[in-house]
Amino acid sequence: MFTGIIEDLGVIEALNQEDTNLHLTIKSKLASELKIDQSVSHNGVCLTVIDLSPTTYTVTAIKETLDKTTLNSLKLGAIVNLERGLKLGARLDGHMVQGHVDQVGQCVGVEEQNGSWIFRFEYDSSLGNVTIEKGSVTVNGVSLTVVDSKDNGFSVAIIPYTYAHTNFHTFKKGSIVNLEFDVIGKYVSRLYAKTSIS
Known part of the structure; x- marks a missing residue:
């Protein structure tokens, strides 16, 4: 779950196609605070962190996600809205957001x-x-x-x-x-x- 309050603007550093999956590497100040398996919202799409470096992290979008969202149109250098998952006990400043694009x-x-x-x-x-x-x-x-x-x-x-x-x-x-x-x-x-x- 998310709140819809954006934490950072990430920059697409790499796009790597593997079969029908797309691996996206994003440069963000949040990278140093993330961990593997953590959920992050990317332009409203919830994706799981699979790899980390001090300044970047990588997530994977499957075919269904690419077909139903705008992630398949991202180019290198594109700016992406980022938000980490809602922390229980924190203030809910936006509204309940699932990270599942309709x-x-x-x-x-x-x-x-x-x-x-x-x-x-x-x-x-x-x-x-x-x-x-x-x-x-x-x-x-x-x-x-x-x-x-x-x-x-x-x-x-x-x-x-x-x-x-x-x-x-x-x-x-x-x-x-x-x-x-x-x-x-x-x-x-x-x-x-x-x-x-x-």
């Missing part, structure tokens, strides 16, 4: 508003995911509050700190992102779908 979405608009930014995203609503205004959503691993909710999209407001300390500053119209929808909302939506059928 689907990818696309940035369809960026609007600067006197020091903050409004980002608009769209996604395929046929997969059954929903947002609500003032509800939670995770974009590339960042816990955010929905400003405006539509059937196939939503907007979020980004403050300068978040803009500078996550990879939101790299987004532009057309950028593809990982989306994880609120786990409570997913359960409610699934239960509602079952009761409306019967």
